Amino acid sequence: MTAADAGIENMRSALRRDARRRTAAALLLTLPLLAFLLFTFIVPIGALLLRAVDNPEIARALPGTIAALRGWDRESRPPAAAYAAIVADLQALREQSDAGTLARRLNTEVGGARSLVMNTWRALPLPATTDAAQVHAQLIGIDPRWDEPWIWQAIAKNGSRLTPDYLLAAVDLRRTVEGSVESVDADRSAFRRILMRTFSIAAIVTVLCLLLAYPLAWWLSTMTARRANALLIVVLVPFWTSILVRMAAWIVLLQSGGIVNQSLAAAGLIDRPLALLFNRTGVVIAMVHILLPFMVLPLYSVMKGIPRDYVRAAVSLGSHPLAAFVRVYVPQTYAGVAAGSLLVFILGIGYYVTPALLGGPEDQMLSYSVAQYANVHLDWGMACALGGVLLTATLLLYAIYRRLARMEPALA
Amino acid sequence: MNIAESPLVRFSGVHKSYDGSTLAVRALDLDVRRGEFLTLLGPSGSGKTTTLMMLAGFETPSGGEILFDGKPITRTPPHRRNFGMVFQNYALFPHLTVGDNVAYPLTVRRVAAHERASRVAAALEMVRLGGMAARRPDQLSGGQRQRVALARALVFDPAIVLMDEPLGALDKQLREHMQMELKDLHRRLGVTFVYVTHDQSEALALSDRVAVFNDGALQQVDTADRLYEEPANRFVAGFVGDNTALDGRIAAVQPEFAEVALDCNATLRGRLVGSAVSGAAVQVAIRPERIALRDTTRPNSIGATVEDIVYLGDHVRVRCIVDEKTTAVVKQPIAAGPPPAIGARTHLEFPAEHVRIYA
């Protein structure tokens, strides 16, 4: 190594030291925020993701049965030990609520499981015996369905504490009895359709917001700061009103006897009222209204920083003003377009109240299903799995944005 | 009048108002000659940029006509004028590379790709940025950006190049360096340059002719030396170069010359600019380096006391008190001998042919 190489090596390590010191300082400064994020954000999300794969009920209630079913081929009759094991396991459940939890969980797997489990539990305890065949006979005596394979399959399939079933169900997949993954029947599949609907509504809203916000932001950016600020406040008014109030206002405006339909009819443009409420149109209109500021603000802040000289320069170089706008101005706003679209889309795919109040049954988005599973079915696993799908979609979008930003510095 | 002599651009009675009440540019008659380097010089707000923008087509005159090559262009949109333009902040398109920036006017004109490449390369070579085509503008220094902007404004062979304070953002040394490059470029290419600045030394250093503006009105258009030696009015005398000015009234008018009774009770003879009658209030103006310091009284001299002396390397600047209201500044070359002591009594001799009397 020559002296010059050594010098460069020294310089490099000095630079690295310097970078490390700066990283440490940054870490120290952001520590309170990181701690806050950890407890309000990362831990809850972690819990949510855990819930999506958590499957404790059966494993906790029927440990003996699961051990007895290990190695069973899931088609032939279950081993004789399984009958004795399930009687022992059920007898060990002291409280009715414990049995109820198990019964409800099994019922989500196969219909009829609830009554089977509860009937059996109530009939316990059985007269003591050590003969396996006798235990079997007693069990069949309580409920002959113990001779059918489905209940055993359901137990065997959920023997593990963790399950991919909720996540699979969230994208309309399921595990077969043998453990392979397949799509659910077309007539029972729902979530993929809801997911696509969620994305398509969010995409439509994003595009409409962009189309409305771009000229507005441009117009604002050509004004003096004072006037622009005054008008921005008007744009921001939606931020300051409660979302329910705004929804109620839209219901008043959009109903068949509402202002919009009345004015259109008065103007002679329509002779029957347009259906603007409890369908896709109403949902999109209201969502655009709510999300518009999230598009206007990033666009405006980017456009404000672009001097007029750029377009003038392009025009002086021979570009038609429109071509100059498209070729020189628009590319410089990509950062704002990307940031605004990302924001609106991500917020849009999480929408719940607006479709619930202004949409029909065919306009409900994924969050509605999350709420259904959490509030109505009390199925937290399914609710969390659907939440996980939303989260994954969001992260995926963000990753794409970052990748684009790295390739195109104008976006960063 | 043959083609070579006819002006390339003519402003004819042009005025411009932004608000309908005040005039940013008034009654402008100005010719830009073929191939010259014309600078618009004036204090802030005097209408230089407005004039340039009207020429570029970004502002429409409120009245009057602008002719290019004898044809009116007042209503031609800017993108059809084929004028190159350099902005103060360079206005290089940040999303394009240096090469694409320079190629922009050529793509607009649908120049074939191979020709475009060679012309871009030549233009970058011309401003000595040969290897920089692939860089982005934010990877260049201020002076390099300036040169890219120049290359972009020149690459499509514009009929005229307009520049609005293009060196304003550079530090002094770089600015002086770029001035030389600009001048050199102008000489090599022979393209007509119209240049805006409020820096008079820049104007004098660069230009074939300088148009001095004040308050929206054109004051004088002349070569640098005539502007300095023969300012047309008080404003130009005071704005361009250093000036010692004394107030007084006309005592006697002679052919071309006049005698002025100064407010400080002395009489000076000088060249009368314009016309004035006896008794009219006038201003006597002279360049500080034309005043001579004398020990004894001379014809056309006034007595004064040395107040302050500043040593400036090649000359000393002597500030003299004539009376409590009047001071006069004298530039004395070092070679002319040692300066007088502070507080000494001296006599300021004003050679009559360099004294100018403004009504």
Ligand SMILES: Nc1ncnc2c1ncn2[C@@H]1O[C@H](COP(=O)(O)OP(=O)(O)OP(=O)(O)O)[C@@H](O)[C@H]1O
């Ligand atoms: N877009 C505009 N709207 C209204 N008034 C303007 C506008 N542009 C310029 N003015 C006014 O017109 C007058 C001349 O301005 P101009 O920009 O031509 O001056 P300038 O000589 O270029 O000054 P500077 O050296 O400061 O650039 C000024 O009083 C200015 O306030």
Ligand SMILES: [Mg+2]
């Ligand atoms: Mg200006």
